[in-house]
Amino acid sequence: MVAISRDEVAHLARLAxxxxxxxxxxxxxxxxxxxxxxxxxxxxxxxxxxPPTSHSIPLTNVLRDDVVRPGLxxxxxxxxxxxxxxxxxxxxxxxxxxx
Amino acid sequence: MSTTVSPTYDDxxxxxxxxxxxxxxxxxxxxxxxxxxxxxxxxxVPNTQVCPVCLGLPGSLPVANRAAIEATxxxxxxLNCSIATWCRFARKNYFYPDMxxxxxxxxxxxxxxxxxxxDVEVDGELVRVGxxxxxxxxDTGKSLHLGGATGRIHGARESLVDYNRAGIPLVExxxxxxxxxxxxxxxxxxAYVAELRDVVRSLGVSDVRMEQGSLRCDVNTSLNLPGRPxxxxxxxxxxNSLRSVERAVRSxxxxxSLVLDAGGRITQExxxxxxDTGETTSGRSKETATDYRYLxxxxxxPLAPDPAWVERLRVAxxxxxxxxxxxxxxxxxxxxxxxxxxxxxxxxxxxxxxxxAGATADGAxxxxxxxxxxxxxxxxxxxxxxxxxxxxxAELQRLVDEGKINDKLARVVLDGVLAGEGSPAEIMxxxxxxxxxxxxxxAAAVDAAVAANPAVAEKIRDGKVAAAGVLVGAVMKATRxxxxxxxVRDMILSxxxxx
Numbered sequence: 292m293v294a295i296s297r298d299e300v301a302h303l304a305r306l307a308x309x310x311x312x313x314x315x316x317x318x319x320x321x322x323x324x325x326x327x328x329x330x331x332x333x334x335x336x337x338x339x340x341x342p343p344t345s346h347s348i349p350l351t352n353v354l355r356d357d358v359v360r361p362g363l364x365x366x367x368x369x370x371x372x373x374x375x376x377x378x379x380x381x382x383x384x385x386x387x388x389x390x
Numbered sequence: 391m392s393t394t395v396s397p398t399y400d401d402x403x404x405x406x407x408x409x410x411x412x413x414x415x416x417x418x419x420x421x422x423x424x425x426x427x428x429x430x431x432x433x434x435v436p437n438t439q440v441c442p443v444c445l446g447l448p449g450s451l452p453v454a455n456r457a458a459i460e461a462t463x464x465x466x467x468x469l470n471c472s473i474a475t476w477c478r479f480a481r482k483n484y485f486y487p488d489m490x491x492x493x494x495x496x497x498x499x500x501x502x503x504x505x506x507x508x509d510v511e512v513d514g515e516l517v518r519v520g521x522x523x524x525x526x527x528x529d530t531g532k533s534l535h536l537g538g539a540t541g542r543i544h545g546a547r548e549s550l551v552d553y554n555r556a557g558i559p560l561v562e563x564x565x566x567x568x569x570x571x572x573x574x575x576x577x578x579x580x581a582y583v584a585e586l587r588d589v590v591r592s593l594g595v596s597d598v599r600m601e602q603g604s605l606r607c608d609v610n611t612s613l614n615l616p617g618r619p620x621x622x623x624x625x626x627x628x629x630n631s632l633r634s635v636e637r638a639v640r641s642x643x644x645x646x647s648l649v650l651d652a653g654g655r656i657t658q659e660x661x662x663x664x665x666d667t668g669e670t671t672s673g674r675s676k677e678t679a680t681d682y683r684y685l686x687x688x689x690x691x692p693l694a695p696d697p698a699w700v701e702r703l704r705v706a707x708x709x710x711x712x713x714x715x716x717x718x719x720x721x722x723x724x725x726x727x728x729x730x731x732x733x734x735x736x737x738x739x740x741x742x743x744x745x746x747a748g749a750t751a752d753g754a755x756x757x758x759x760x761x762x763x764x765x766x767x768x769x770x771x772x773x774x775x776x777x778x779x780x781x782x783x784a785e786l787q788r789l790v791d792e793g794k795i796n797d798k799l800a801r802v803v804l805d806g807v808l809a810g811e812g813s814p815a816e817i818m819x820x821x822x823x824x825x826x827x828x829x830x831x832x833a834a835a836v837d838a839a840v841a842a843n844p845a846v847a848e849k850i851r852d853g854k855v856a857a858a859g860v861l862v863g864a865v866m867k868a869t870r871x872x873x874x875x876x877x878v879r880d881m882i883l884s885x886x887x888x889x
Contacts, residue, residue, distance in 0.1 A: 306681055308485055345478060345686035351694040357420050357457035360427030362441030368553075369437060371447075378436040379534065379550035382487045
């Protein structure tokens with residue numbers, strides 16, 4: 292049984308806004324399947340008394356006080372932007388498929 | 391094309407049953423953002439309240455704001471929720487530039503608070519609105535769309551993004567579906583949001599100003615035939631005032647009934663509310679929950695609120711606004727309607743503070759709901775932002791009660807207070823507004839008025855007391871309004887009955 296179908300890979304590619312060719316879909320579906328099957332083997336050794344792990348360090352409640360700390364100025368904040376206008380990040384029109 | 395006759399609202403609620411659901415987002419008033427120490431002030435220069443964390447720069451790590459966690463737990467407690475003993479943040483993945491890191495840190499299946507309720511009063515009846523969850527997330531940046539009409543996304547060619555707001559703690563409060571409200575659905579929706587706003591405001595955790603976007607509301611509406619399963623819901627966004635909440639539900643009920651009457655199906659979708667027309671238009675189709683590929687946020691460790699901490703917060707909660715209003719109404723001796731007017735004007739705290747400063751409840755209420763409300767409306771500001779403090783109102787009323795100024799002069803004194811000229815007593819003296827209580831000067835003015843109006847004086851001597859108004863007017867004019875009308879009238883009557 293495959294862990295991930297070609298259709299699922301196509302769906303994920305669309306969500307990630309990745310243009311994937313038909314051949315690539317076949318390739319990635321196969322590769323991702325190998326990865327997922329490998330990870331799934333971990334599940335085989337999990338006993339009922341082992342909860343799913345999302346964090347590898349046994350810590351909770353790491354909180355900070357509500358005190359302002361200096362951030363970046365506008366120039367520094369925008370310095371890595373491909374394009375700016377009026378002190379803002381300039382990006383191409385989005386939501387094309389949702390308008 | 392068939393001609394469709396729009397059904398009336400009464401017709402719609404006679405045939406369909408609405409089910410409501412409300413999602414309210416409250417921006418917390420913390421000093422700093424949810425996961426970094428950037429300030430949160432409204433209206434700052436674009437991209438000046440940002441840092442590597444809220445810009446999602448590589449290598450930066452978020453750390454949760456204790457004050458925001460505490461505020462969210464307090465909101466949950468005020469809404470009668472259970473507080474999670476352990477929960478995690480989650481990444482909600484999506485590709486809009488309103489978040490610079492291609493995901494928003496939110497909570498998914500482990501909200502901080504869940505399973506609560508809020509009682510809402512509508513037309514004297516209590517409606518219990520179930521609360522599904524209260525969770526904490528980060529707000530998004532603000533986009534300015536260029537090339538489209540009126541800054542909206544439709545037709546836009548490009549967007550300019552300001553990340554000052556990105557990362558500000560945002561509490562999402564989601565109701566359970568609310569069936570059974572019938573024709574009152576729009577009113578219940580509005581009353582719920584108003585009550586929720588009052589609750590959050592009473593906690594002091596947000597300024598909950600809809601016009602500034604610190605309280606935002608999405609309204610879910612569906613219609614079904616009596617006895618049938620609930621219909622497909624739509625989610626109306628962009629509902630930015632209490633009045634709009636009511637209008638959005640109503641307009642969506644009317645629209646859906648038209649579709650259903652024509653044999654059509656309601657599409658589950660996001661719709662946008664338009665303030666100008668009061669109608670909704672279709673927005674993006676709703677992505678299903680799994681499309682956001684939620685995953686436990688690996689950069690933040692789980693939250694495990696100490697039950698003792700939660701208990702301390704519970705004990706320290708303020709009185710619920712609705713119960714507080716009931717108590718105050720009894721104390722002030724107001725009718726339901728009068729209290730409602732006070733609440734609607736946002737004057738409860740102001741009147742309370744004015745009473746605390748020594749005014750009577752009646753006197754304080756008269757000022758805040760009368761002259762001060764009128765001025766606030768004229769200036770288009772909220773009563774609390776008018777620039778008059780309760781202690782000044784109490785002093786103004788005391789000057790009136792002591793007979794030093796009359797109501798007309800008090801309004802002039804108020805002009806001075808608004809102009810920042812000092813305390814009411816100082817203004818009264820500085821502007822020479824004190825009522826003429828010098829009986830010698832008043833008596834002279836009365837004599838002059840009688841002499842100038844012999845015919846009127848004769849009538850009064852003949853017992854036509856009503857004619858005294860003419861003479862009172864003459865005296866008031868002579869004293870430039872700075873006399874007490876009742877005193878003047880009494881003096882005129884005694885002068886002419888003795889004469």
